[in-house]
Amino acid sequence: MANWQALIREQLEKDREASVKLLQEWVQSPSVQGAEESIQKSIAELLAKMGLDVDLWVMAGEELVSHPYFVSPRQTFEGSPNVVGVWKGAGDGRSLILNGHVDVVPAGDYAQWSDDPFSGKVADGKLYGRGATDMKGGNLSSLLAISVLQKLGVRLKGDVIYQSVVEEESGGAGTLATILRGYKADAALIPEPTNMKIFPKQQGSMWFRLTVKGRSAHGGTRYEGVSAIEKSMLVVQAIGRLEKERNDRLDDPLYAKLPIPIPINIGVIEGGKWPSSVADLVKLEGRMGVAPGEQMDDAKAEMETALQRLAEVDPWFAEQPVELEWYGARWVPGDVAQDHPLMEILQDKFAAVTGERAIVEASPWGTDGGLLTALADTPAIVVGPGVTQVAHYRDEYIVLDDVFRCAEIFALTMLDWCGVAEGPAK
Amino acid sequence: MANWQALIREQLEKDREASVKLLQEWVQSPSVQGAEESIQKSIAELLAKMGLDVDLWVMAGEELVSHPYFVSPRQTFEGSPNVVGVWKGAGDGRSLILNGHVDVVPAGDYAQWSDDPFSGKVADGKLYGRGATDMKGGNLSSLLAISVLQKLGVRLKGDVIYQSVVEEESGGAGTLATILRGYKADAALIPEPTNMKIFPKQQGSMWFRLTVKGRSAHGGTRYEGVSAIEKSMLVVQAIGRLEKERNDRLDDPLYAKLPIPIPINIGVIEGGKWPSSVADLVKLEGRMGVAPGEQMDDAKAEMETALQRLAEVDPWFAEQPVELEWYGARWVPGDVAQDHPLMEILQDKFAAVTGERAIVEASPWGTDGGLLTALADTPAIVVGPGVTQVAHYRDEYIVLDDVFRCAEIFALTMLDWCGVAEGPAK
Numbered sequence: 001m002a003n004w005q006a007l008i009r010e011q012l013e014k015d016r017e018a019s020v021k022l023l024q025e026w027v028q029s030p031s032v033q034g035a036e037e038s039i040q041k042s043i044a045e046l047l048a049k050m051g052l053d054v055d056l057w058v059m060a061g062e063e064l065v066s067h068p069y070f071v072s073p074r075q076t077f078e079g080s081p082n083v084v085g086v087w088k089g090a091g092d093g094r095s096l097i098l099n100g101h102v103d104v105v106p107a108g109d110y111a112q113w114s115d116d117p118f119s120g121k122v123a124d125g126k127l128y129g130r131g132a133t134d135m136k137g138g139n140l141s142s143l144l145a146i147s148v149l150q151k152l153g154v155r156l157k158g159d160v161i162y163q164s165v166v167e168e169e170s171g172g173a174g175t176l177a178t179i180l181r182g183y184k185a186d187a188a189l190i191p192e193p194t195n196m197k198i199f200p201k202q203q204g205s206m207w208f209r210l211t212v213k214g215r216s217a218h219g220g221t222r223y224e225g226v227s228a229i230e231k232s233m234l235v236v237q238a239i240g241r242l243e244k245e246r247n248d249r250l251d252d253p254l255y256a257k258l259p260i261p262i263p264i265n266i267g268v269i270e271g272g273k274w275p276s277s278v279a280d281l282v283k284l285e286g287r288m289g290v291a292p293g294e295q296m297d298d299a300k301a302e303m304e305t306a307l308q309r310l311a312e313v314d315p316w317f318a319e320q321p322v323e324l325e326w327y328g329a330r331w332v333p334g335d336v337a338q339d340h341p342l343m344e345i346l347q348d349k350f351a352a353v354t355g356e357r358a359i360v361e362a363s364p365w366g367t368d369g370g371l372l373t374a375l376a377d378t379p380a381i382v383v384g385p386g387v388t389q390v391a392h393y394r395d396e397y398i399v400l401d402d403v404f405r406c407a408e409i410f411a412l413t414m415l416d417w418c419g420v421a422e423g424p425a426k
Numbered sequence: 427m428a429n430w431q432a433l434i435r436e437q438l439e440k441d442r443e444a445s446v447k448l449l450q451e452w453v454q455s456p457s458v459q460g461a462e463e464s465i466q467k468s469i470a471e472l473l474a475k476m477g478l479d480v481d482l483w484v485m486a487g488e489e490l491v492s493h494p495y496f497v498s499p500r501q502t503f504e505g506s507p508n509v510v511g512v513w514k515g516a517g518d519g520r521s522l523i524l525n526g527h528v529d530v531v532p533a534g535d536y537a538q539w540s541d542d543p544f545s546g547k548v549a550d551g552k553l554y555g556r557g558a559t560d561m562k563g564g565n566l567s568s569l570l571a572i573s574v575l576q577k578l579g580v581r582l583k584g585d586v587i588y589q590s591v592v593e594e595e596s597g598g599a600g601t602l603a604t605i606l607r608g609y610k611a612d613a614a615l616i617p618e619p620t621n622m623k624i625f626p627k628q629q630g631s632m633w634f635r636l637t638v639k640g641r642s643a644h645g646g647t648r649y650e651g652v653s654a655i656e657k658s659m660l661v662v663q664a665i666g667r668l669e670k671e672r673n674d675r676l677d678d679p680l681y682a683k684l685p686i687p688i689p690i691n692i693g694v695i696e697g698g699k700w701p702s703s704v705a706d707l708v709k710l711e712g713r714m715g716v717a718p719g720e721q722m723d724d725a726k727a728e729m730e731t732a733l734q735r736l737a738e739v740d741p742w743f744a745e746q747p748v749e750l751e752w753y754g755a756r757w758v759p760g761d762v763a764q765d766h767p768l769m770e771i772l773q774d775k776f777a778a779v780t781g782e783r784a785i786v787e788a789s790p791w792g793t794d795g796g797l798l799t800a801l802a803d804t805p806a807i808v809v810g811p812g813v814t815q816v817a818h819y820r821d822e823y824i825v826l827d828d829v830f831r832c833a834e835i836f837a838l839t840m841l842d843w844c845g846v847a848e849g850p851a852k
Contacts, residue, residue, distance in 0.1 A: 108642045108699060109642075112706060134644075203646065205645075205702065207701045208701075213535075215538075215820070216535075216538070216819050217815070217817075217819050218560075218791060218817045218818035219631075219691030219791070220631065220713075220789075220790040220791025220792070222689045223689070224814075225819065227691075229662065229693075229695050233659045233662065263645060263646060263647070263648045263649070265645030265646075265648045265653075265704060266655055266698075266705075267699075267702055267703050267704065267705055268698040268699065268700070269655050269695055269698060270696050270697075271694070271696075272692075272693045272695060272711075273534060274693050274818070275633045275634075275692075275693040275694055275712050276531075276595075276631065276691060276712075276713035276755070277531060277534070277693050278691060278818075279693055280538060285698075286701050286702075287646075287701045289646065329701070365644060365646025365647070365702075366646070388644075388647060391643075392642060392643060392645070392702070392703045392704075393641075393642050393651065394641070394642055
């Protein structure tokens, strides 16, 4: 039997320089929502060169946009194609989806970044830029896992389906479209930035919009009005209390180390139109975490109750209740059994490659894994090389060694999961 | 000697229906900043028909925009002409400016209005719509004071200068332009909405913008970031404390009846870009009241100190101090002696017309009066028929009887202040 691990590591080392250059190019392509076409085309070309059956398409159609799991701020996706490449197996093996998104969140305030947010700069073994960690580095690990096996002359028994999707950051319409197009497998890996922790459970989340009302007046007699800005602070406090209640009662040991396992984040505030008028309307937008195993409708009901209780804090809210709207993105929570065979293989390979025991936790955020598990009957496990703490953050980076270590773990996992039909060539 | 008061009242009554129709047309013209051309042209035509020397011009030029008292979000004013009409006196009398602005603040949330904000609807003796009170109703009082005297065949000794200006709501560039064009007088009346209280002192005010910083992170691990939205609440509280300090020490008896004589209003909040990211920047915009007699620079310094003290509340602000910018509008405080001859005439006429004693107070907001007093050597007194409480407010209205009562007081005041050369015709 071949010493797979040594062969794989050696080959990855040989390709390392070219691989880093590829990741740089990916990060330098600022693929925020609506601007993914360039990177997707280059990925499709690459997959075709590797001999995969490539499917590049712009998702569309009534079945997609009217699907109960469809959430996106947009209804049409020109300029944002999906890409899937299938590495056909010889047959008689278990298939595996390697799913990853190419859309990245906006860079935020450029001035807070030490470099251009899309620099792709390499320094001290790290590669910097928006998307490096979330999740172009992980996508590279998946791609390298395939290419390294190919270069070693391996042919697997089961199919490997490489998915480069859009719209993850706004709720998973890209992955939903792959499911509706018929892609499924016996299991899936999603290399979201977990610091190589293994997440069989993933937190779901939902976006909400709150409308807080005030009553306008001249700023010079502001006591004649009611400031929606001041009232919105009471709303933010109430959301904080709800977050605390929901997290205090959570006793899943997989979440034990997280300060706030299922956070409620208020990310956007906007209100008032004139400095010297009392603001009569404030809009708050945020995301509410949903625990694995929790029904999304139950979480929604808790939010409604918390807002209704505001009338006890301030009678103004009895007169002018806060309006609640669930809009935009939604991620279904995911839940794969801890003794699933792929979980065992993964932990085994992790230990072999790193010499350490894998950390198994539940993810603090939603991923496309929930959709694959719930809709496509494809149990999805989330594990990847990115640095969780810098996702959606200024000076986002990834540690390059981790990318290659993940590729090694994934390649070894594929050998066991999909089975080996041929190779390695000598 | 003619019974002026009876003659004036009778003539106003005769013209009442046409006058109300005119005010309706004015209110139906939604003359928010940048959209004043239509109403100004119609006012210029009207003044010309009344025989006044009419000056309609679009203000411009280096002298204006580089003037230390110039404040405006814009530098050019196409579509927003000023209008001045001079009713020349026979000579040897005191001149009087009747100043009023035609710009109105935006309507805010249309849904909170019972009718279209620019309906001009008349019901129960009130005329409704944005600008009815602030201050098209008052402008009509000034216009009627001139026209009623003309119709009675009066010719005054002193000039009466009717000024229909733009840009009052953003800091007085319109009135500044009239001053730079050479208009001044022995005194001025400004019929801003005072509920017919007489304001020899006017509060000044300044606009400010605060930039509150956070640190971005993924909403699902929001504890890794610092929310600029949460920090902005501490800033709003600090502004509240500053407002209280400044008002607690104010002992001007003219302000005794106001709950907050010199308010600080935060009118606009805006921050964060993505519901599931921690907001790294929040912008707050507001207006700070300045007491009559207070130096604007002293008020600015107090705001700076209050923001610096935030570091004692939360060490985050030592690391990331709130940025303060004075921008946009600024109104110079005004201060006319309570025993000024025009004050005496006004109080006398008020008593004659209403049978009541005039209330003399200090205004809770800035007006163009500060500029006229400080720059044009034209002591300006603010008194007008509008309802203070509904200025900048939904369902703004004016009580029509008050408009005509103010016209009567102004006409009588003009007879005494400017002196009568001819009339009335029998």
